[in-house]
Amino acid sequence: MFTINENYLKLQGNYLFSTIAGKVNEYKANNQDADIIRLGIGDVTQPIVPAIIEALHKAVDEMGTEEGFHGYGPEQGYAFLRETIAREDYRARGCEIKADEIFISDGAKCDVGNIQEIFGIDNRVAICDPVYPVYVDTNVMAGRTGAYNSITNGFDHLIYMPCTPMNGFVPELPSVIPDIIYLCFPNNPTGMTITKERLQQWVDYANKNGAVILYDAAYEAYISEKGIPHSIYECEGARTCAIEMHSFSKNAGFTGLRLGYTVIPKELQSNGTSLHSLWNRRHGTKYNGAPYIVQRAGEAVYSEVGKKQLSEQIAYYMKNAKTIREGLTSYGYTVYGGDNAPYIWWKVPNGKKSWQFFDELLEKVQIVGTPGVGFGVNGEGFFRLTAFGTYENTIEALERIKRM
Numbered sequence: 423m424f425t426i427n428e429n430y431l432k433l434q435g436n437y438l439f440s441t442i443a444g445k446v447n448e449y450k451a452n453n454q455d456a457d458i459i460r461l462g463i464g465d466v467t468q469p470i471v472p473a474i475i476e477a478l479h480k481a482v483d484e485m486g487t488e489e490g491f492h493g494y495g496p497e498q499g500y501a502f503l504r505e506t507i508a509r510e511d512y513r514a515r516g517c518e519i520k521a522d523e524i525f526i527s528d529g530a531k532c533d534v535g536n537i538q539e540i541f542g543i544d545n546r547v548a549i550c551d552p553v554y555p556v557y558v559d560t561n562v563m564a565g566r567t568g569a570y571n572s573i574t575n576g577f578d579h580l581i582y583m584p585c586t587p588m589n590g591f592v593p594e595l596p597s598v599i600p601d602i603i604y605l606c607f608p609n610n611p612t613g614m615t616i617t618k619e620r621l622q623q624w625v626d627y628a629n630k631n632g633a634v635i636l637y638d639a640a641y642e643a644y645i646s647e648k649g650i651p652h653s654i655y656e657c658e659g660a661r662t663c664a665i666e667m668h669s670f671s672k673n674a675g676f677t678g679l680r681l682g683y684t685v686i687p688k689e690l691q692s693n694g695t696s697l698h699s700l701w702n703r704r705h706g707t708k709y710n711g712a713p714y715i716v717q718r719a720g721e722a723v724y725s726e727v728g729k730k731q732l733s734e735q736i737a738y739y740m741k742n743a744k745t746i747r748e749g750l751t752s753y754g755y756t757v758y759g760g761d762n763a764p765y766i767w768w769k770v771p772n773g774k775k776s777w778q779f780f781d782e783l784l785e786k787v788q789i790v791g792t793p794g795v796g797f798g799v800n801g802e803g804f805f806r807l808t809a810f811g812t813y814e815n816t817i818e819a820l821e822r823i824k825r826m
């Protein structure tokens with residue numbers, strides 16, 4: 423008789439967004455005419471910009487010719503894309519990252535989920551609370567939990583770092599030293615950022631204690647203020663302690679096209695073993711490369727015209743963020759984030775719980791957001807709204823909230 427991976431039984435309930443989808447479907451079934459505004463899941467709504475569509479068409483046409491056909495490509499990605507990323511995302515910012523330290527993939531979710539495979543099972547993992555649930559769940563699936571601790575009602579090997587208004591939603595350096603540290607800035611779900619000085623403290627802490635930082639920079643393109651790092655490699659010493667993940671989903675609308683990348687500097691080692699070579703081995707064994715046409719589309723993200731069109735698209739979403747932030751503030755609510763990120767972290771009024779507020783907003787004004795507690799216990803009492811809706815829906819949502 424086969425057995426199962428029992429670690430899966432330790433996972434908490436449903437994946438957050440499946441639970442939300444279930445609730446919304448149930449509401450729709452009972453209220454068929456309801457005009458629901460979805461500001462919950464962080465999916466983009468604007469079409470792919472013309473420069474990228476043009477690159478896609480060109481690559482599709484190439485595939486129909488003998489000389490332009492591409493079969494299996496290099497698992498790590500085509501040189502044209504890796505070199506473009508090294509030049510545009512790193513060298514242009516003064517960061518020393520080479521093309522062969524960049525691994526192209528079909529998105530950041532797979533990479534942030536899979537990267538834990540190259541680490542020992544007994545590593546202690548530090549995770550922000552609230553947090554993007556993938557970091558926690560993939561470590562639990564792998565069994566990187568340690569023993570169950572009945573006093574803390576949690577697992578020994580998972581160190582939760584509270585991110586609250588008290589610390590500006592940037593975690594304190596933990597006193598129990600972790601081996602693996604997940605950081606994500608600009609942050610999902612709080613929409614808050616970290617200064618270069620604070621990030622440098624994390625890099626110094628990781629180097630001093632032999633820890634590795636897994637830095638998720640999926641929302642880097644939304645940074646508009648000076649002094650906020652776009653990459654952890656802007657900090658001194660990050661090459662010996664940090665892995666960085668990027669997504670093309672939110673900066674270029676690739677949620678349906680799928681493209682991302684992970685950077686592992688060659689100096690990053692554990693007892694003389696290079697993490698770069700481990701990931702290279704893993705990538706080559708379990709992954710056959712992102713599609714050629716999508717990588718050509720990714721290259722177009724960095725063309726002059728592509729950059730211009732995308733900066734307009736980001737400005738569109740950030741106008742939504744500003745509208746939500748300023749609207750809710752003017753109604754007397756407390757909100758965080760939304761300055762350098764497409765998320766607004768809304769303090770639920772009158773001491774209500776996050777899920778109670780979710781039900782209330784859905785039933786009274788047909789707005790779907792994400793209950794903060796779904797991202798961790800320190801998310802209780804908060805509610806996440808995204809700026810990825812259309813401008814018209816964003817305005818309509820605020821009108822409805824005002825009436826409520």
Ligand code: PLP
Nearest residue numbers: 529530531554610640669671682
């Ligand atoms: N990392 C964070 C913090 C995210 O919020 C998301 C998506 O919402 C991802 C990664 C996943 O990105 P991708 O679409 O590239 O898989």
